[in-house]
Amino acid sequence: MSAQKLFFAGSGGQGIILMGQMTTYAAMYEGKETTYYPSYGPEMRGGTANCTVVVSDRPISSPLIYDADCVVAMNLPSLLKFERMVKPGGVLLLNTSIISQRPSRADITVHDVPVNELAKELGSARVANMIMLGAIVRSTGVVSRDSILKVMEKTFTGSKAKLIDLNIGAFDFWKPSAQ
């Protein structure tokens, strides 16, 4: 595998940083080279948040990227600003719960992921980002499901261990619709 470059964008509180970090942890558990670089404003919630994750079999030169194999847009400003970053043939994941506008590119694969509706179906609004993470991992193959489960086991410990099943369920919940 050559380098896979992922870019996560949205607003603070949408789990951008968590999704990026979990992908990075999973890549490390697979023995791959990986870098994670966040960029966000001073606000805890509501400000812009984005992060870049690179996963590779070779040492990674630049942790910053100008094009991406996969862009995750969690809100409309992210779609408008970062759609152009997707490489031709790359993947764009859209949080269609709050993005109604359609992407303009025809040379990329677009997956609709209505995270809020799916989370409601699951009965927990808080797992929206795990649903998106599942969509990212399944549509890019950047890391394996097993590695993500390992990250969850290490993340949710003690009193939070009971949350693992809910999060695995959320991770597995999204299925790509026929295009």
Next chain:
Amino acid sequence: MGEKVLMKGNEAFAEAAIRGGCRFYFGYPITPQSEIPEYISRELPKRGGTFLQAESELGAINMAYGASAAGGSVFISSSSPGIALMQEGMSFLCSAEAPLVALNVSRGGPGIGGIQPGQADYFQATRGGGNGDYRIPVFAPSGIQEAVDLIYNAAPLAEKWRNPVMIFADGILGQMMEPVTLPEQRPFDEPQGIRARKPWAITGYGDDDSRKNVVKSLRMQPDDLEAHVEKLFEKYARAERELVAAESVGVEDADIVLVAFGTVARIAKEAVEILAERGISAGLIRPVSLWPFPYGEFDKIGPRTKVVISAELSMGQMIEDVRIGVGKRLPVRLIHRTGGMIPTSLELADRAEAIFKEYIRT
């Protein structure tokens, strides 16, 4: 050596300083390095060390001076404007030959500037912002593992040279995450060990006046001060030979040679690959020690090279050392972003290609 862990740069820097044997930390929070005092305030007291938040950076550097004079192994960190406030203290520590490990997670300036990454403290770090004749060895890591290794080794280095040692990390390194392997904890100094290893330190002399040590930077007699400064510079001359460090790739047979440090060197490495796809052979010189600067690396540049390009997150500061290294053999040009902006590898490659074309037309 343990297994790999994923750590944010700032937290890895803090852990490396503790494991390197730094028992005392004095600091004041400033973005983009506030995770360092946060981490150390939590971890260092647990392991028998002291964290103290000063009232300002001025307080922090002078507390560091005092603890170091008493034989303590001290780590301080800050970011550009905070490091600027510490410059007077740096000069004092150098004159008093007090060891210190200092880390600058640098951001854009001048003034308070912004909180995004920058490298415009190159002059401040390598030329010194304090008064008088002094030098500080400065090392610039380009990855978190390298930063961990440099910080871990900085405490014994500072002790050996009896001088502050600075690690110059840009804000990207502070904020990014990479897997790292952490070194073993070096035991902290005990009072008996300090007396043995640092016979100059102020450790108390009881009734024995012959054991009275004085650590100071004041020397009122000009001949005394001159002799002291000459002695310091004999030390710095040795440091210039022994501490110089660089990584060079493909400079012997290159159309152009890029020079970059820190994260910019990583972006430049990717730019080298992009340029290769366009049929342009680019070499890269990455200074690891900024002072002493690796001037000798420029002697490796072969006859094929048309131009040397310094790539920096400043208006061009390292380029002055690059010019000294290159001499009159070749033109030296600059590619820069500043204010917290960072070039992509593509932008760097495009600009390097445009510069190269100027020199093949003529």
